Amino acid sequence: MDIDLVFKIAAIGIIVAVLNQLLIRSGREDQAMMTTLAGLIVVLSMLVQQISDLFVNIKSLFNL
Template sequence: MNIDIIFRIAGVGVIITLVNQILTKNGRDDIATLVTLVGVIIVLLTVIEIISGFFETLKTTFGIY
């Protein structure tokens, strides 16, 4: 597993947290919620990509079609 993926997920988390805090302090809770939701979706897509690669490796290794 590549360490870059962990740093990418952590970076998205930090950026989303900062933007969320700024928006919350300015009274834009609705936008802050949407930003958090977008961050979660980005991380989930990254994790799905990793899991997909894992299953492709399993299929290749064991010859499963």
């Protein structure tokens, strides 16, 4: 796992948190929730890709 992945996830988290607070303070709670869900989906898709790569590496390591 690269340290870049950790920084990308942290950056997405910071951006989503700031957008969430801005939208909540302007009275757009629904859009704030959608922004949070979109950030979560982006991060989960990044993690699923990394887990898939991990399984491919393990499979090739053990010649399965």
